[in-house]
Amino acid sequence: MKKYLSVYGKILSSKTKLYNFLKTSTATGLLLLTVLSSCKKTGNEKFQSDSQSANSKVNLAVLETNPNVSLTKPITIGYYPSWTEGWLNEDGKSPFTTLPTTVTHVFLAFGKPNLKYVKGSYNITTANTGLECYSSPDGGLMLKRAVGILKQRGISVILSLGGETYWRTQENFDNINYQQIKDLVDDIGFAGIDWDFEPNGSFSESGNAVNVARLTKYITESRKLMPKSAGYIIATAPAGAGALGGLNNDDTASPFAYSKRNTVTGESDSYLYSATDGTKSISLFGFSATGAMIPVIKAAGDKLDIIAYQAYNTGAAPNRKLMYDSYAYYANTYGFKLAHGTHVPNEPWGPYFEHTPQFEADLAKYIHDGGSQKRAGKNDGIMIWNLSLLSAKGTNYTGITYLNVANKVLNGQTTSAALASAFDYAGQSPTIPTTPTNPTPPANPTNPSTGGCGIAAYNATKAYPTVGTKVFYNRKIYKNKWYVNPNQVPEAEQWGPWEFVQNCTN
Structure with a gap:
């Protein structure tokens, strides 16, 4: 409170x-x-x-004063796609439950904003909740067990609502039952919710008046039922440039106002709309989503615990610290924590910017030291998409490894020491998911390694950079519509990168 x-x-x-x-x-x-x-x-x-x-x-x-003790230390948040989780073993072990405690918070992705849930039913099937794990009529009992295991190990699991897919239909915007969301949170043992609000599948329209009002309402209404005084966490994951002043949404009092863009960056407007140029950062002020969170923060910032802004897919601007500092300006007034969003290479848009391990370490050091807004000791941290991704840059870094480096630096290690011990998880042994599926009993979908119809089988460990590449998966042929990262499995996302081509039975 x-x-x-x-x-x-x-x-x-x-x-x-x-x-x-x-x-x-x-x-x-x-x-x-x-x-x-x-x-x-x-x-x-x-x-x-x-x-x-x-x-x-x-x-x-x-x-x-916030009774949620998970916010009393530097935060490291990882998105965990529910479709990468298989069934728990009898001993309760899975890639999800063996995440190391270098991850302080997990955003379990994604629930439907308009999810349907009956308290006490533990029915979390995809049709009802949008989650794509433990998909059986009482799968919630297994999820409750998994979340409980992580909670016992000091990791808070937060239900992430929306994402790119679930905001593409009108009913998800307006037909939201906040009580049923809370009932699911309480039954499973989630620490709270994350509003991953990407209207129509992107941030391009997030700053218009209608969508500003929507996100403000989602935060406000869910906070009424899940108060800080009871320890619930309310988070949101907006655009990285959302707190910088923009043409459509601005704050003249902010040191990062639109009118101050040239002074802040030391650059002219020549590259204001050149998001693919890797030498200039003023393009951060030129996105349609720039400033989108300013009116939301002013209306409901006091009701948020965490803003885990997505500082990826924001072009090639080299000075990413601007995004942290602009959000930090408001965090100092409204009291929420910050997590700077990063991405396991490659980013799907472009990619124009590479989050290297060195970048992750240097960014964590900047946040540890408080940045230009002097937030040292405020327990801000790093977020990453996603924990199960394997770097496409020929390393064995995953999202877990990136957060391990960040966590060490945020807690006082030097960047060089953290990088040298990137795979030291303090005696813990995470299970790295490499071939995620969404199994339903009694068997997983077939995915023969020999392929079919003359098409090579889909390989979850590799990226597919060339648009139009065909793969064989689950007796079907798919082709990619854009760059595909490792572990982006066909059939896992309704609006994902894979397009169905034909059935294949041989």
């Missing part, structure tokens, strides 16, 4: 002891504390509550 005190207000010394007692007491105490905190010095200086307009919040000093 956040409590706001007027910057100009002053707690009278005679009330200090009572104030300190109530500060650590119950909800009733918090209410009284709010009253005490609003004492006037003059008739013109009054307490400003968190129900006032967002613009007034910049004049407030924020005191935050």
